[in-house]
Amino acid sequence: MFHHVKELQFNARVSKADPYFANLLLEQFGGENGELAAAMQYFTQAFGAKVPHPDKYDMLMDIATEEFSHLEIVGATIQMLLKGVNGELKDAADNSEIMQIMNGKTAKESIIHDALTANPQFAVITGGGVTPRNSQGIPWCASYVNSNGDLTVDLRSNLASESRAKLVYEHLMKFTQDPYVLETLSFLMTREVAHYKMFEAALDSIQPNFPPGILAADPRFTQQYYNLSKPESALGPWNQGQMPGMSKDFEYIEEPLAYVKKKATEKPSQETKRQLAQTEKQNQKFSKLKSDEVKKADKKDKGQWSDYDKG
Amino acid sequence: MFHHVKELQFNARVSKADPYFANLLLEQFGGENGELAAAMQYFTQAFGAKVPHPDKYDMLMDIATEEFSHLEIVGATIQMLLKGVNGELKDAADNSEIMQIMNGKTAKESIIHDALTANPQFAVITGGGVTPRNSQGIPWCASYVNSNGDLTVDLRSNLASESRAKLVYEHLMKFTQDPYVLETLSFLMTREVAHYKMFEAALDSIQPNFPPGILAADPRFTQQYYNLSKPESALGPWNQGQMPGMSKDFEYIEEPLAYVKKKATEKPSQETKRQLAQTEKQNQKFSKLKSDEVKKADKKDKGQWSDYDKG
Amino acid sequence: MFHHVKELQFNARVSKADPYFANLLLEQFGGENGELAAAMQYFTQAFGAKVPHPDKYDMLMDIATEEFSHLEIVGATIQMLLKGVNGELKDAADNSEIMQIMNGKTAKESIIHDALTANPQFAVITGGGVTPRNSQGIPWCASYVNSNGDLTVDLRSNLASESRAKLVYEHLMKFTQDPYVLETLSFLMTREVAHYKMFEAALDSIQPNFPPGILAADPRFTQQYYNLSKPESALGPWNQGQMPGMSKDFEYIEEPLAYVKKKATEKPSQETKRQLAQTEKQNQKFSKLKSDEVKKADKKDKGQWSDYDKG
Amino acid sequence: MFHHVKELQFNARVSKADPYFANLLLEQFGGENGELAAAMQYFTQAFGAKVPHPDKYDMLMDIATEEFSHLEIVGATIQMLLKGVNGELKDAADNSEIMQIMNGKTAKESIIHDALTANPQFAVITGGGVTPRNSQGIPWCASYVNSNGDLTVDLRSNLASESRAKLVYEHLMKFTQDPYVLETLSFLMTREVAHYKMFEAALDSIQPNFPPGILAADPRFTQQYYNLSKPESALGPWNQGQMPGMSKDFEYIEEPLAYVKKKATEKPSQETKRQLAQTEKQNQKFSKLKSDEVKKADKKDKGQWSDYDKG
Amino acid sequence: MFHHVKELQFNARVSKADPYFANLLLEQFGGENGELAAAMQYFTQAFGAKVPHPDKYDMLMDIATEEFSHLEIVGATIQMLLKGVNGELKDAADNSEIMQIMNGKTAKESIIHDALTANPQFAVITGGGVTPRNSQGIPWCASYVNSNGDLTVDLRSNLASESRAKLVYEHLMKFTQDPYVLETLSFLMTREVAHYKMFEAALDSIQPNFPPGILAADPRFTQQYYNLSKPESALGPWNQGQMPGMSKDFEYIEEPLAYVKKKATEKPSQETKRQLAQTEKQNQKFSKLKSDEVKKADKKDKGQWSDYDKG
């Protein structure tokens, strides 16, 4: 159950209205890397974690709730940056001022002209208000949300999401000089970094956490780097030397087509068969382990979400 | 700022897993008339209402927060209805059981087979978890949200939204016999009715509230009912007799084309001119009134969302 | 079957080209509250109404057809506002003029420069023509359409749709001073009001029409107003006093969490049981009534849509 | 302006309800190649054609109006195929029958079970009615519509659209044995062929109509066929011999990379320069011709769409 | 299997950065008629053609691969037109310059200001890079792709796609004067014409190729032209005289409603029955022929895509 308190998590303020920046800031309200996307991602991940991983459930719900609180901060800032637009629109019978400006007949600044130029829908659809769309008007869409029922995957999705969100705030900070807004953006940007660290620590606390999911990599196909962008690819630690955290070296395939043809018809060696059998065994063991972890938790679950007696 | 408490607003329970109903229920998690749509609609409307209409802001935030809490109830129910799917998927190395079932070689029921049939993404994308999509997999989309910066419009959008949400719960109740789930659905359906009544009372408290927005209807074009679906349309209170709440009668236009041609070239009568002038005057007055209401509130606003000193 | 006549339903004119306003006006051609959305909403609702409610079918088809006619008016106005763009694009081999303007080397106004600035797709995709997208280029999408097979719900959706469409026209009228265009917008805005009144009358003619759909509200959950946006919510007729049109008072829940915990474990009282039984009985009766209404009409239906013998 | 008459353009009938086929048929109501897509494509193309090409405007509006009439036929058929679903849903208080069936406890057929299986939204969202979505629930989207302000392009888009629509009807006919439905599908499929012929004749009546648009092809880049799918591509009239309707032969580029490198640094020959100059001259001439055609028509246009005096 | 070589298929260059044109050019990277749409269309068509029509498979893969190479050229040009934006964004700690410009305090040109104005996402989301969206920010969407498993349909879709793509390049050429960019656009535009000719030749090589698909048109419904846009439609070769390539004349239906009513109740004549029987026979024969063609090829297929032994 959610509660709302009227105070924002951060004391968001603006110096003056600025519809152009309001439009940019929509990216973090209704954009692909914005607060709604983050909130819904951790919120949906939490449901699946609750029974088998109650500690991670707590963390996911804490952070999801913080993201909903950030969504509110971003929305509040956008709304303050649009101050004056709604009042102007309500003056429905009088369009003399705006038209003078649009015709260039007067130099007077107009908040509604700015709103229209920044985003036509501020002026005709949202009535000068917040909307869950991005800076180009694309409605927020749940395909921004990655929630896949596996913590080692979900936490990695979250590290990436936080990284992108941090970068977008960083970019946004270049486009305003309002010290109040900058302070709010600095808070929000930093919280993405804080969340990153939390997800990193949570991922570290699961061992082994690689590869993501359950099944081991097939030993036949793990190490090849195919040189597919001819004539030659730069060399680096991503295609030569030891693979990070593995006891294998990268194998640089200079001529992919020839390699592929050869492999397509080649019979597996004894060593390969041995490795495959070992992988298979490891898969059986690890998948039993992980499956049991969930199934055992499931079994204790009584088909009731909350326990009101001890609450 | 939001807070989350671990107890659900309603004691949601399920008797046993049922992926088919879980998929149907997605309509109210990530569907067009579902809880996320309602929550985001009232939440975005609230931002614009805060300064000029602080009492309506409170109401919108209270109900938005309740809808987020309903979203959680729906998600929790879906998750419980999918019990067993994630554990089965984690048994990654073993597909013998599911395949026997898919090949029809055994009569044993399988939760994962049910999940797959109900919704392929339960089995391969969400890992047996909740997702903000509808029962056909369409990602939730912010174009479900109507928020237009005018309370007489927004509250009407909300009456319609609550009506549709209520109907969907009613339909859903035909497709389960689980008494626990039915009880939860009954709670959720009824809360839509309760919200309907709140929005109705709020709309009544604004007078005048018709027409929505500011401008009066143009007296030349208000009363005609065009008989455009030939040969003849049934008569009823919607095209004959007095218009509800107005001192005008509907005018049934038997032959729209002839009427349109006549009107296109006709000069306005003195009476029409008088009515237009009167409408114009009323528009000036009402738009000044409503504009001032917002502008006056705006003026008092100091560019700070929350007041932490008195909190 | 549809027919088209070349005359518009209103004598749409423009004084001169104006690509900026053409772009804004797209909201009512291909936007979420525009004419195509309205036309398709009433058109799809009509199919379901035809057999059980032939009089409402006539009304829905009449208004749907009028909305298609309005779509044509809006499209015609946009096209006239883009006059000159297509001709300029056809002058494909000569880009000297436009480029001089884009480089700021000449003060001469250019219709194609205006088109490009207003909406890049006017210049490169639509060839200076109409397109079913909104003012930010989002393609029209059928999720704007609400059609749910229940008249008490559908008519409420229509009241909301007409309210929003009216407001958008009102907003649009602030952004043009062309007297011809203003006259057309006034006509279109007013017809939304007229349709509102028709739908209101139609909804009134169905009794009882509350709650929408069939099932009565669950008496246990109808009256609570949860104070979820702390510390305190403003009081008003939406959370205290009698619920509109009901014999119950709102119940203001000061401390939702405590209330929820208490209710989650509480046994229902005898009075509650009595009320539930009564509701159940009423549901049985009303659902039989409404179901019979449809089934009886269905039974008379011979699987043929039109009757050409009497036509 | 549109009119509707209650008779369908074709006497659509069904033998009995069939929700599975109703769902399939949605492809032609709200799908990418369906009637709404066709109607909106020709309708939007018509606006741009009206002033410069009034005869093509008539044709486009005639066929658009016929497609709207087909949309109605398809919708009527879907609605008849869903007969019984709405009545069953209205029996809201009674879910005993459907649940028995879903539990496999009885062999009795149920229309609502069929509706649910065919398309979950028939049962919970549309109330057993028509919806502008495809057979997988994707809402109709205006990106299905191609309208580009050039008749030689638009008519080619229409030939392709009609071809696809024809094919989809052909496929649909494999999935029903209802003789009434088959007759309707045969009518609709054939009308696509008829429209194809109309568009073909209209395109032939414009000379020259190749290349589409205005500018001639650059003589340096017209004839090469790049063998990019190694080791070798089959030869055929599309990469050897004379190019259809042109005085040039295809040039088969055996080794694209070598060819590209050579061309990137090569200086143009005298012959190439001569050809380019000639092309440029032709472009100037043709673009003036086509531009003048539109501009002249534009000039006569008085900023009024319809002429009510002569109507 | 794909290979990439670092050289572009055409020596793409730009004279200087131009974020405005970069944004326009996105239409051909991630827009509805752009290179990704073309590449994915031919690529998906190729899969179905491989077994029954290996020669057409080669052509489709050759052209698909060329379109991927064009996608790279367009992307490279956009990237070069955005030169400077990323570097400016990386100067994250310093927003003094951009803000001075936005405040109009200095006349100095700024690449980042241009990027922001051209497309807000260049500045805050893509980091000054390429993105698969169109000039209004709409993400590329697979509903732009038409691939229907029938060559006589697919090739017609391709003729239309190439026509639209050609036109868009033509339009784009009006909005830049950079001679290098114009040269690249001329190359790309011309290649669309070249592909058009290839698809035309391929379609000609299939005989008969009309109607698209398999089934013949129903002789009862082929020739009528319904005059649905009253009062009268212009006459032309599309509604009178011989239908192109057919031995029938168009039949102009002056009064569609009367005609429809008459036909709805009319019994088929002996001649009509004879024609229907003949059509049915032809359908049987042709569908056997075409079906056998595919089935025979299928039969030879061993469930292995590539043959590495002969490769």
Next chain:
Amino acid sequence: MFHHVKELQFNARVSKADPYFANLLLEQFGGENGELAAAMQYFTQAFGAKVPHPDKYDMLMDIATEEFSHLEIVGATIQMLLKGVNGELKDAADNSEIMQIMNGKTAKESIIHDALTANPQFAVITGGGVTPRNSQGIPWCASYVNSNGDLTVDLRSNLASESRAKLVYEHLMKFTQDPYVLETLSFLMTREVAHYKMFEAALDSIQPNFPPGILAADPRFTQQYYNLSKPESALGPWNQGQMPGMSKDFEYIEEPLAYVKKKATEKPSQETKRQLAQTEKQNQKFSKLKSDEVKKADKKDKGQWSDYDKG
């Protein structure tokens, strides 16, 4: 420039047709975590990397090209799993067999019935072919692609993408027993792991790579963990003890509201000011460093993408 060779990168085979699994496998062709998404993500990232980071450009293009090759493998497998559908559809005149099956009158298996049940569009839209949509028919959409012009962010997005793609293959392997298909899936799954390792190594090779982007975290807001999901959250390394890789400890905020109120009015301490100044200095330095890196590379760039002389 791309080349295609007819051999697949892996010898994809199938034992027999299986439309159900073909539909599931669409997730990796046109789904959110599929091969097209991966290919387009690395391909668009590569453009921005080319000038400042040519070695990473090579890696991104190599892996993008491999993903396009995987897209082909997945498409080829889907096509083989649909063997027989197209041939059956071409037998357009004969629907006797399929209808017998649909009516349950015969037990004979039918490939076209399976195709229809698995995915209605296989039967009526794609003609039994591949389509860039997911297992529920959602068209592939570019909002699946994350490309943000910063390698430390992009590489993290790639780690997440590869993790999800790996998991989806793992899930898919539970739903087929065809040994050939399993072998192909094992190859594809493993390559995701291989790419993961390459991206990990590339990210490690950039130092410092945290925080992603340029700006340092604001020292005031980095370490707080807000306990927002009451009554209490489980403790773990993500909210207590040292933050990973940082010299700070997590600070657990037991009562977020009280904390927020206190902080909102508190003046910054001297220590905080010192930290802020230091952060600011670090930001200036690092942003100059990173900006110069890009700008210097930009400067050397001559506005020409490829160098054909040395190629």
